[in-house]
Amino acid sequence: MNGQEREKAKTKQSIPLWGRLMMVLVLVVGVFFLRQYIYALEEERQSQGSNGLEYAPSVSSDHPALQYFETANPGRDIFLACEEDLTDDGLKDLVVVYHNPEEGRLNWMVALLNQGNGTYVITHPTRAPIENQAIRFFNMDKEGEMEFVITGEKDGEVGYAIYRIIDGELIDLFGEDMEDCC
């Protein structure tokens, strides 16, 4: 034990009983308010519609990233374009679900990665659900890049997959029945 540690041990021992009781009281009150806070959050979540799931809204058609996509890929039908910072660099990126009318019954999804100078890097297209597409952003591992889940249908078959940007591309982390709905 060096001098500093001995000093610390002494401080610990010298906390009087009332001090320890005060600490317990503060802890109990703290836990009480934390629980109230969590209940309030939960209530708010439940009041926000079906299953508490909040799907990302589509951006408006004059959104700069969407216009960038349409300039690079003219003539596509846009089903969904949702904004979030996927790369954890403080710049909003855009996920676009679209259809090329020159193709058959196929939909595609890309992400536009914001370069911060008015330009975007467009990821390689990956297959997307045919109908009722919805995207929900969330942070799966509580750090770094945002993940998102895309769900959709094809002829009543429902599927979903979870994606993250890895090395500048949309990577499918896992999913279920995507082949039935894409």
Ligand SMILES: [Ca+2]
């Ligand atoms: Ca970003």
Ligand SMILES: [Ca+2]
């Ligand atoms: Ca994450």
